[in-house]
Amino acid sequence: MTARIGVVTFPGTLDDKDSLRAVRVAGAEPVSLWHRDKDLHQVDAVILAGGFSYGDYLRAGAISRFSPVMETIIENARAGMPVLGICNGFQILTEAHLLPGAMLQNNHLHFICRDQKLRVENAETAWTSDYSTGQEISVPLKNMDGRYVADERVLDELEAEGRVTFRYLDVNPNGSLRDIAGITNAAGNVVGLMPHPEHAVEPLIGTGRTDGLGFFTSIIKKLVNA
Amino acid sequence: MARVVVDVMLKPEILDPQGQAVQRALPRLGFEGIADVRQGKRFELEVEGPVDDAALSRIHEMAETFLANTVIEDFTVKVEKAEESK
Amino acid sequence: MARVVVDVMLKPEILDPQGQAVQRALPRLGFEGIADVRQGKRFELEVEGPVDDAALSRIHEMAETFLANTVIEDFTVKVEKAEESK
Amino acid sequence: MSLDTVKHAAETPDVAQPWKELGLKEDEYARIREILGRRPTGAELAMYSVMWSEHCSYKSSKVHLKQFGEKVPVNDAMLVGIGENAGVVDVGQGYAVTFKVESHNHPSYIEPYQGAATGVGGIVRDILAMGARPVAVVDPLRFGAADHPDTKRVLPGVVAGIGGYGNCLGLPNIGGEVVFDACYQGNPLVNAGCIGVMKHEDIHLAKASGPGNKVILYGARTGGDGIGGVSVLASETFESTGPAKRPAVQVGDPFQEKLLIECTLEIFGEKLVAGIQDLGGAGLSCATSELASAGSGGMRVELDTVPLRDSSLSPEEILMSESQERMCAIVEPQHVERFMEICEKWDVIATVIGEVTEGSQLEIFWHGEQIVDVPPRSVAHEGPTYHRPFARPSWQDALQADDAGKLARPANGAELREQVLKLVASPNQASKSWITDQYDRFVQGNTVLAMPEDAGMVRIDEKSNLGVAMATDGNGRYAKLDPYTGAQLALAESYRNVAASGAKPLAISDCLNFGSPEDPDVMWQFAEATRGLADGCLELGTPVTGGNVSLYNQTGETAIHPTPVVAVLGVIDDVTRRTPVAFAEEGQLLYLLGDTREEFGGSAWSEVVHGHLGGMPPEVDLGREKLLGEILISASRDGMIDAAHDLSDGGLIQAVTESCLRGGKGARLVVPDGLDAFTFLFSESAGRAVVSVPRSEELRFNDMCGARGLPVTRIGVVDGEEIEIQGEFSIPLSELRTAHEETIPGLLA
Ligand SMILES: Nc1ncnc2c1ncn2[C@@H]1O[C@H](COP(=O)(O)OP(=O)(O)O)[C@@H](O)[C@H]1O
Numbered sequence A: 001m002t003a004r005i006g007v008v009t010f011p012g013t014l015d016d017k018d019s020l021r022a023v024r025v026a027g028a029e030p031v032s033l034w035h036r037d038k039d040l041h042q043v044d045a046v047i048l049a050g051g052f053s054y055g056d057y058l059r060a061g062a063i064s065r066f067s068p069v070m071e072t073i074i075e076n077a078r079a080g081m082p083v084l085g086i087c088n089g090f091q092i093l094t095e096a097h098l099l100p101g102a103m104l105q106n107n108h109l110h111f112i113c114r115d116q117k118l119r120v121e122n123a124e125t126a127w128t129s130d131y132s133t134g135q136e137i138s139v140p141l142k143n144m145d146g147r148y149v150a151d152e153r154v155l156d157e158l159e160a161e162g163r164v165t166f167r168y169l170d171v172n173p174n175g176s177l178r179d180i181a182g183i184t185n186a187a188g189n190v191v192g193l194m195p196h197p198e199h200a201v202e203p204l205i206g207t208g209r210t211d212g213l214g215f216f217t218s219i220i221k222k223l224v225n226a
Numbered sequence B, C: 001m002a003r004v005v006v007d008v009m010l011k012p013e014i015l016d017p018q019g020q021a022v023q024r025a026l027p028r029l030g031f032e033g034i035a036d037v038r039q040g041k042r043f044e045l046e047v048e049g050p051v052d053d054a055a056l057s058r059i060h061e062m063a064e065t066f067l068a069n070t071v072i073e074d075f076t077v078k079v080e081k082a083e084e085s086k
Numbered sequence D: 001m002s003l004d005t006v007k008h009a010a011e012t013p014d015v016a017q018p019w020k021e022l023g024l025k026e027d028e029y030a031r032i033r034e035i036l037g038r039r040p041t042g043a044e045l046a047m048y049s050v051m052w053s054e055h056c057s058y059k060s061s062k063v064h065l066k067q068f069g070e071k072v073p074v075n076d077a078m079l080v081g082i083g084e085n086a087g088v089v090d091v092g093q094g095y096a097v098t099f100k101v102e103s104h105n106h107p108s109y110i111e112p113y114q115g116a117a118t119g120v121g122g123i124v125r126d127i128l129a130m131g132a133r134p135v136a137v138v139d140p141l142r143f144g145a146a147d148h149p150d151t152k153r154v155l156p157g158v159v160a161g162i163g164g165y166g167n168c169l170g171l172p173n174i175g176g177e178v179v180f181d182a183c184y185q186g187n188p189l190v191n192a193g194c195i196g197v198m199k200h201e202d203i204h205l206a207k208a209s210g211p212g213n214k215v216i217l218y219g220a221r222t223g224g225d226g227i228g229g230v231s232v233l234a235s236e237t238f239e240s241t242g243p244a245k246r247p248a249v250q251v252g253d254p255f256q257e258k259l260l261i262e263c264t265l266e267i268f269g270e271k272l273v274a275g276i277q278d279l280g281g282a283g284l285s286c287a288t289s290e291l292a293s294a295g296s297g298g299m300r301v302e303l304d305t306v307p308l309r310d311s312s313l314s315p316e317e318i319l320m321s322e323s324q325e326r327m328c329a330i331v332e333p334q335h336v337e338r339f340m341e342i343c344e345k346w347d348v349i350a351t352v353i354g355e356v357t358e359g360s361q362l363e364i365f366w367h368g369e370q371i372v373d374v375p376p377r378s379v380a381h382e383g384p385t386y387h388r389p390f391a392r393p394s395w396q397d398a399l400q401a402d403d404a405g406k407l408a409r410p411a412n413g414a415e416l417r418e419q420v421l422k423l424v425a426s427p428n429q430a431s432k433s434w435i436t437d438q439y440d441r442f443v444q445g446n447t448v449l450a451m452p453e454d455a456g457m458v459r460i461d462e463k464s465n466l467g468v469a470m471a472t473d474g475n476g477r478y479a480k481l482d483p484y485t486g487a488q489l490a491l492a493e494s495y496r497n498v499a500a501s502g503a504k505p506l507a508i509s510d511c512l513n514f515g516s517p518e519d520p521d522v523m524w525q526f527a528e529a530t531r532g533l534a535d536g537c538l539e540l541g542t543p544v545t546g547g548n549v550s551l552y553n554q555t556g557e558t559a560i561h562p563t564p565v566v567a568v569l570g571v572i573d574d575v576t577r578r579t580p581v582a583f584a585e586e587g588q589l590l591y592l593l594g595d596t597r598e599e600f601g602g603s604a605w606s607e608v609v610h611g612h613l614g615g616m617p618p619e620v621d622l623g624r625e626k627l628l629g630e631i632l633i634s635a636s637r638d639g640m641i642d643a644a645h646d647l648s649d650g651g652l653i654q655a656v657t658e659s660c661l662r663g664g665k666g667a668r669l670v671v672p673d674g675l676d677a678f679t680f681l682f683s684e685s686a687g688r689a690v691v692s693v694p695r696s697e698e699l700r701f702n703d704m705c706g707a708r709g710l711p712v713t714r715i716g717v718v719d720g721e722e723i724e725i726q727g728e729f730s731i732p733l734s735e736l737r738t739a740h741e742e743t744i745p746g747l748l749a
């Protein structure tokens, strides 16, 4: 079978086409999902792509989280459907309480676009199994509201349960607590991160490396072997 | 039309770099004696109809679920200009 | 320590995309009856020493030259918690 | 005030009108009365005043701009030339590319964030209006002295505004410039460019034809933004002369613009529009009169149907409002319903505000009463033309005689070393990554090259790997010394940058930033620069497809340096053959292409070391530039070089430093025979580039250059962790990196 992976377009989503391309490059069937449509069109997994949905007005992800498509996604995610939130998608997942904590403006108050080194801390999730724990990868990072915060208790719990999925290496680009770049839920099906693996799937384009491809091949293997 | 104001501030334990940047700039601009600055958001809502308890409790709910993210923010609701015409 | 609050709002004639986005979202979330939303900034300043006229006039100047951009924004200064300790 | 209708105007010829306050001259007002055969109504006066302003009518510049249409090189690529929202060129495989640069200088000084943000918004709508999907933006910027306190206000605001708007639109920022010079202190230059891509058959034009077709205004509601802004920003001062209480500043909503882009592209995709125009300067006045003027008939507009943000606006204000994120489309009646459906899908407000008529007049009504009845061409295309006096400035000869050759040169290796470090750390030569890292360069997933590469490059076809490249350049110091040569040097540098990336230069756009046209010195600079640019484009074979003129860039009596900014667009058949600037492979050979002469007039060295501006700028040889370009492109296509970097301000040492830092590898260089180390390192002779050649390609590369007659000199090898100039000095990369990278954050962060 070919895995069907949906990518949601909210008003103001920017990296939807890139995510659809990454799904295709990795060998699955990309499916466009529309924010007003509750129907997920039989996809096996969903990606919430980067961008500025609703202009990031109010708070990043705060308005999109209430869209019709999110109702279905929240329900399905709780039932185990794999969901990946990239950047704005990660912000939406925290606003929707599918992932704990919140995203705040970068501590230096500027938008930052850079090639970011990360360590994969958990290669057991639906979206990271093609990496190995401890592996170092480089993918582009670009955001205004990338500072991950949560209270100490939540942070300790995330660490204890191995749910910190990615950590920033070399530079903490936004002041995220404990250098957290990405996390997963307890079941490991929902993953959110600030950097953009979909911009690192083709040689020569973007940073020219393909370190991000593993996200997409991980999920495809999981779905096809399921 | 009545105006209700919702003020949203980061919780005290959360780092507020915007407020800090303002505070750090003040002495350079010649303003001394400000020990701390916090920056938050102010929403001015123009409410149709009476701002009674029912309306206020709805606005409270709106603030709690939407205008503020209570993981990181606190909020207050104040009626600023009840019942006068604009 | 006294707290002085400076509220900075876009001038009424200036486009407020943030406020508009919030307002448009409200009915979808089931909140009706809000005719308009404007979003601005709230600065909470902790002031050392007495908040007398001299201090207030300095804060006023600070608001005018720094906290607000008076090309597009209006501001108000309010003493919120005079002289009590925090 | 009661409504000033056409009827009322005809009956009250002697009413005094505020033409002067609106920026019109007495003879211009008289001409309006003559055109109309009566006094204009308030609404008509408002329309003429904005449309006949310098900004919209090009009244001082158009006699000179004409040359761009007269000296056109033979070039098959041109599909749409000057006169439309933006020019269009053929890039092959059925694709067409449209691009343009515009200025938003004055608003960005008053309110840096919003001024710059709306500058990006405006140029993107111009590109969209041609029928294209915007694919990238660029931002050539000029600020006052880097250490001046006001630069700390203006620069971060401008950069945040460009980023805030462009990032939110999802357009990669792939290039631009940041230049500091005290002459821009009270008058920064914020130019913004955009590239759009479409298929040939999708080109749209701004014209209203077909009587009965509907005029649809869609996008944001109309508010009191920037009323009179157009007049004010092109008039003598920054002081607002418009009606009190209306903001002179526009606030942008990039989210709304993103919706407008997607909505418009979907509408294009279903072929629902017969004509389209963006709303920018002069708002509805401009859009309706330009559409009608370019079309075949007249147009009737019911102004009270325009959706407002502020219900107190008068009809004159609605016509002049510069509220952002709006477009105007001409739609056949049978397509209106589908048009509205698509707008609804994207949450975009759309309103039929009028229709194309059989007549020849633009007629505007307000609650049933006629307030405008004008021949549209007289508003949009037949504004005043000035032949402003110009004369070579009295100081020009003395400036040119103040030769940089007499400046004290470094006496030994240690002094050379010190000056190299000073140069690469100087604000104009230092790394701009603190700025460019605030721009998303990856979005859309097609970015092949971006800052700090010589040119930005994006892929436009995923299957064939077809791509386009763009570079922008301008050097006000050179142009001040000699505007004709300065404009050609801007063209040459931008052309060279595109060629160095491996793309073939096709066509250009320009943004001509000058002082007051009422000053004969400035007008001479303008005349010389346009002549230089037109002659240069003819020789290089790159037509001018469009651009923008910004005048009155001055503080008090002092004009900025004449600053023609040139954007060159290039095409590359296969982006995988692009050439980066990084020296990344140890052992590769470094070659200098072109001739190095003792040319220091206007150079970075003369500025950084001596604070000097005088003499003549480097000589231009466009034939040589063309040859150099051909060599760089062939070498890239045939895999003979792995890296290339053009030489421009700062000379060879600046280029080598950048390439080494980018690649993380050092270089050992030898001063070639016949040159002294100082000239070798710091000369700014044009028509040069440095390339990194794999050893296996050395023979082939040398043969090619030899056969085509391009001077080529082997100057060293990529090696080690330092840059060494044999027999002179060496500097560790880490020391160079610190010098190069810490300046800008140190000044601004
Ligand atoms: N410096 C220039 N060189 C070439 N063409 C120019 C120049 N300045 C303006 N133009 C052309 O004149 C026309 C009108 O310019 P402009 O008013 O800036 O366009 P718009 O109305 O789309 O903003 C455009 O086609 C533009 O490309």
Ligand SMILES: [Mg+2]
Binding pocket: D085, D126, D278, D280
């Ligand atoms: Mg235009």
